[in-house]
Amino acid sequence: xxxxxxxxxxxxxxxxxxxxxxxxxxxxxxxxxxxxxxxxxxxxxxxxxxxxxxxxxxxxxxxxxxxxxxxxxxxxxxxxxxxxxxxxxxxxxxxxxxxxxxxxxxxxxxxx
Amino acid sequence: xxxxxxxxxxxxxxxxxxxxxxxxxxxxxxxxxxxxxxxxxxxxxxxxxxxxxxxxxxxxxxxxxxxxxxxxxxxxxxxxxxxxxxxxxxxxxxxxxxxxxxxxxxxxxxxxxxxxx
Numbered sequence: 001x002x003x004x005x006x007x008x009x010x011x012x013x014x015x016x017x018x019x020x021x022x023x024x025x026x027x028x029x030x031x032x033x034x035x036x037x038x039x040x041x042x043x044x045x046x047x048x049x050x051x052x053x054x055x056x057x058x059x060x061x062x063x064x065x066x067x068x069x070x071x072x073x074x075x076x077x078x079x080x081x082x083x084x085x086x087x088x089x090x091x092x093x094x095x096x097x098x099x100x101x102x103x104x105x106x107x108x109x110x111x112x
Numbered sequence: 113x114x115x116x117x118x119x120x121x122x123x124x125x126x127x128x129x130x131x132x133x134x135x136x137x138x139x140x141x142x143x144x145x146x147x148x149x150x151x152x153x154x155x156x157x158x159x160x161x162x163x164x165x166x167x168x169x170x171x172x173x174x175x176x177x178x179x180x181x182x183x184x185x186x187x188x189x190x191x192x193x194x195x196x197x198x199x200x201x202x203x204x205x206x207x208x209x210x211x212x213x214x215x216x217x218x219x220x221x222x223x224x225x226x227x228x229x
Contacts, residue, residue, distance in 0.1 A: 031215040042203060042220035043155070050215060087155065091215050098143065099168050100218060104154035 002026040004103035006088050011109045012078055020073045020106045022088030030093035034062050034073045037085045037105065046073070046086075075108075083110045114138070116221035118204050124227045125194055133189045133224045137206030144187050145218060146179060147203045155203065161187060162209065194228045201225050 003025045012018040024032070031050035035043035049055055049064035049071060061074040073086055085105040092099045117136040125131050137144050146158040157171040161181045172178070176195075181187040191198055205218035 033215075033217060042222050043218075045217040045219070048215060048217060089155075098162070098215070099157065099160055100145065101157055102147070102155040 002090055002092060002101045004088055004090055004101060006086075006103045006106045008104070009107045009109070011111060012075075014078055014080060014110055014112055016078050017074065017076050018078060018108065020075075020086050020088075020108065022071045022073075022103060024069050024071070024088070024090045024103075026069075026090050026092050026101075028092045029066060030091040030098060032062075032064055032071050033089040033091065033100065034060075034071075035087040035089060035102075037087060039084075043087055078110050080110050080112075083108060116204055116206050116219050118202075118221035118224050120224055121222065122225045122227075124229060127196060127228055128193055130190065130192045131194055131226065133191075133202050133204075133226070135187045135189070135204030135206075135221060137185065137187070137204070138219055139185075140208070141206035141219070142184055142209045143207045143216070144181060145205045145207075146187070146189050147205065148173075148200045149203060149223070150200045158189070158202075191226075194226075196228050199226055199228045 006022045033048050034046040037043040047062040054063045059076045064071045085107050087105045088103040089100050119134045144161040147155040159179050160168045163184050164181050176192045179189045201223040203223045205220045207218045208216040
């Protein structure tokens, strides 16, 4: 099976930087995704890492270390609209099938 | 182009009735996923289709749940004899075909909110 852990809640200040961590245990690893989900809405794709290192996309960056089973999502210049749940999802590829398992999400609250 | 479309957006049903939820994926997306999300909780994997076949049905909670996909397009999730614990948002997502070492992001529909009374 797969085990994905991320903090339940985080609070940060507008304009600041926040790092959301995710640790996982899986076999057949085929990449890690980060999604953003606002309350009552569908998740939207933020980033994807399959190799070690940092992927940068504007205010959002994501890092992966496969040997440590660890990823983080870095959000810079926080805005109020960044208040949402951030979901870490691990892709597991097993002979013809691809399964994406989500963590329970980190609820981020951005305050003034 | 159109995104993933799910219908109905809301469904209220009485305990014991059967319900059918529909998902129209993005055209050309051969991979299709169903997830369930209970209020305030994370996404629970239900089933995954590659084309019309389902390599992984391990997430279906019970034999009351079934899903099918035809024409590598539309998928339906059927819940028989609904129970109150089935109340949740059912999310469908589609993607291009994933490969070992190369993946494709899932695009989600807005979900069907199911309430069993």
